[in-house]
Amino acid sequence: MSAQPTCLYCQHANPANQSECRQCGMPLPAEAGLAGERRLRRFTWFCVGLTIFCVVMFFWLPRDIA
């Protein structure tokens, strides 16, 4: 399950198991796309949880503070 690693510098799609970019010669990140996707998903769920938390607090906390 290794997609084509995209170069971070020139955005050139390289074949799998390639350690350097074929176009610019810069080293490619090892499975950076997969890790980035996982991190993005975790961040999305964090935002969803934070939104739910804020909505719950909005209705749960008393409003007559002032």
Ligand SMILES: [Zn+2]
């Ligand atoms: Zn490149």
